[in-house]
Every structure is written in structure tokens, then in C-alpha cells.
Amino acid sequence: MSEVNELYQQLILEHNKSPRNFKKLENATHDADGYNPLCGDHYHVWLKLDGDTIADIGFQGSGCAISKSSASMMTSAVKGATIQEAKEMLEKYHSVIMTKIGDEIPEEKIESLGSLGALAGVREFPARIKCASLAWHTMNAALTQKEKSVSTEN
Amino acid sequence: MSTLEKEILFDVTTVRKDFPILTLSVYGKPLVYLDNAATTQKPQIVLDTLTKYYTEQNSNIHRGVHFLSEVATFEYEKARGKVKNLLNAADSKEIIFTKGTTDGINLVAHSYGRTHINAGDEVIISAMEHHSNIVPWQLLCEERGATLRVIPMNDEGELLIDGFQKMLSPKTKIVSVVYVSNSLGTINPIKKIIELSHANGTPVLIDGAQSVAHMKVDVRELDCDFFVFSGHKIFGPTGIGALYGKSEWLEKMIPYQGGGDMIRSVTFEKTTFNDLPFKFEAGTPNIAGGIGLGAAIDYVQKIGLDAIREYEHELLEYGTDTLQSVNGLRIIGTAKEKASVISFVVENAHPHDVGTILDREGIAIRTGHHCTQPVMQRFGIPATARASLSMYNMKEEIDILVRGIEKVKEIFG
């Protein structure tokens, strides 16, 4: 699994080239800034909540293919989900990309992530895990509104 | 000596044999180490010197009467003499051991800055400084009510000396510039900068982090007031470096840190400070590091910095030519005078992705802003990929790099 071709799968490259929901939401109810000072990846995530449901989500910013495609896939995955569902997805996704190299990940677990499962290969590239989780942390910060800005370095 | 003779004298295959790490494989591929601006690898003689120190010489220095302490003190002070020779300083007391470049700059910002820089004064740095030659001055300026001014550069990554000349005024209290840029490779005209500064009555600090392992430095010929470098960038250990300062400045400066070794006598009422260089060396220093650095200097001088510079220039020209011919690749930093640092960006591929793909080919490069965020802002890019070459690199390794970049283009094409 440690071949670069398996990290940079077609789906990931495609999301990198044409990211989904790559826009600012004018009527956002929640938003936050996410920054990785080590490599300069920088994104802003906007959410529009309708009660408990994520009615719309958008992001903008720049960074590597892993951070951008994971942000794009995240927005597709959580749009229409409830906050609770989004947080569960975050947890599952996180536990997959953080699985130690060599440890088995149950097939069903990756499958249940849908297209997000394409990013499971990131765990073989420890230096890139932060790239793959930046957007998620940013969304989480927006939802909890504890802080307006998150960084991968604290 | 003719160039032909020098070429015969410098043999990269022989040099490579001195560096055990260069035989490593990573991900099943031979290691191609092109991250020498970050840190250099260590020759066997440095490793042996460290082992010998800890197995046969280890002791604290400048204080014991016993045998080992005398041996350790002798070796440590001998290493100071080697730094003095490397820089051609007038006297060993002008060589202060530090933790490295960053530590040296902070020392000068503190000990010179807090006595010579006041409200309304100005500090001049350049647009291509490493963060370690920006932040200490920023902190100082904030504290003293002084202003930080920045020498601009052109699109090639060359400093605009006319602009610098106009900045100089009686308010300028120090000029602190990098000799060789770690992110662009530019070799700055520091002799000219020093001359202009001195004509203005202003002392100059040279950040030599990227120059010491690649070219001869003569602080007396340059006439710089301060020169700093890190041991780990000249094949020595981490955690050790040196500051050269003209004694007339060092004498006038206040100590950096207080503690043992830097004092002559202490009572609760008053402390008198030790002579140079010890006034600036509080506490037990990195003794092994200093001695290891001495071994690294001996090693480099045996090969000869002129031969190294010539060989690396050849590598730079080869690398620039081959990389430039890669479609979609743009070199950042195209100064006329350059050291063997090649920063680049690849169309449609973020440097971070370039780094990961090359890594799996066994190629170690650095990606990111290289602790020079203002340089990235100047060129309007978030980051670059950087290949920084050392004397043990080979043209074949540049070819491997180019093949790796072709792979990047296949993926991101």
C-alpha cells in the first residue's frame, strides 16, 4: 500500500483538480480558518446549519493535493448530514487515517466511509496525515465555534 | 594549481566513502540526499571523534584540576582554534561557541542590540533572510522602539544595492544580512554591503549558515563585524556553532546569559565577568559538539574549500540546465551569483506532493517555505521544492531527481 500511486488515486487527483463545494457561503451560520504552518496549507470552511442539519457547506483556500481533495470529499460527504452524523464520520475517518502502519483496518470500515475511503492510504505516509485531517479539524472548529482558527501545530 | 590538477584532487567517489549514511537505502532505493541546506551528513571522522571524546576524554572543562578535565579543555580550545582558522579570525578569543546560527544572531541582537540600539534607530536586514535573522531583530526593535528596514530584491532574487545605499543613515545601528540564501541560493555581494555600511559607521553581521561548507570565508578580508554559522551545516554535529565578533565590539557588549564559566568573581553585591570569549559562554557548553565541529573543519579543509566550491559549481550548472529543460518546471532564484541550491515549482503539483513522490524514490529534498516566508510572499508562491547540493552529490543523483520529477508529472500531468 505504500506506493505513491496508491496514495494519489484517480479519485483524489480528480477532487484536487476540480474540488467540490469550492466556494464561500454568503449566508453561512458557522465558519472557521484552518492552517498548517509547516507546509502553508490554508483553508476556510463555511457551514450553513438548518437546525441540526448541515444544509450547505463550502471551502476555499490552497494547499497540497491531499489537503484539497480531502476537503472536497469532506464537503460532499457531510452535506445534508446531521451534526451528529458528521462528527461520527470525522471520528471514523480519523481512526482510519491514524491506524498504525501494518495494523489491519476492517474492510467494512473503509467501505462505510464511501469515497472518503480513498484517503485511507494516507496512513502509509505519516508526514501527510495532517494534510488529510486539516479540513476536518477546521469544520469541527466551525461547528463547535470554540475557536475561529485552528492550526495543525498545537 | 591548474583546474585539471584540482579536478584530479577532488574525487567525489572518495569523498562519498567517508559518509557511511550515503550507503543507505530508503524504500528499497539508494538514498539520494539533496537536503544539505537543512543539514549535512557527517563523515566517519566526526563520528569517531565523538565516540573517542565520550570513551576517552569526557569531562567538564575550564574547572577541573584532574587529568581528564585538562584533556577535554585542551581539545575544546583546540577546536576553537580550528574555527578561528576556518574564518581566518585574528584571535581565538573572537570565537564564541554557540548552539548555532540562530543562537549567534540572538546573542548579538541581545548583547549589542540592548546597548547600541535605541528609540528611533534602525536595523537593516534583507528580503531573503531566514526567520532566524528576522525575528530576533523584530523583537529587539519592538522592545527598543527601533525600526526594521528591509533591503528589497529583484525577480531573480538579487538584492538591490542602490536601494540599500539609500536606506543607510545615521539612524542605522546594525546591518544583518545572509551571505548565501537558503531558499534561493543567491550569493549576496556582502563585501559591497560591508563597505557601504562601514562608510556609514554601521557594523555588519553576516549569517554564514549556508556559506561555510561551500566557500572560503575570510572575516578579516570581508571586514565583517560579526559572522555566525552552524556546525551541522558543515558536516559537524547539531547543537554547536560559532559566532565570530571583532574583539572591539565583543569587549563593549553586555553578556548574553549569566551563569558559571562566564564570571571572574561573584559576590551577592557584584559580579565581574570573565574575559573573551568566556564572557559569552555561560554554563557547561556542548563540549563534544565543539570537538566534533573541529574534526569536521579539519576534514573540510583537507579536501579544500576552493576545490569544493568548484565542484559544487559544476553540479549547480548541470542541475540548473537539466532541471530547466523539464517542461512545466520553474526555478525560483536565478541570481547570477549562486551557490548549489535549486528551488523550484512544478506546474499543477504542490511542492508538498512533489516531496512525497520524490521521497518514495529515495530522494530527500525539502519542501515548504524553508523558514523564509517573506521570500515566498515576494514570489507569490506558497512554497517551493528545494534541492540543495553538497560536495558528496553526483550528477547521477540529479538525473535521478529529474526522473522523479517526471514521475510527479505523470501523476499530476
Ligand SMILES: Cc1ncc(COP(=O)(O)O)c(C=O)c1O
Ligand atoms: C541562511 C540560514 N540562516 C539561519 C539558519 C538557522 O540555522 P540553525 O537552525 O542551525 O540555527 C539557517 C538554517 O536553516 C539558514 O539556512
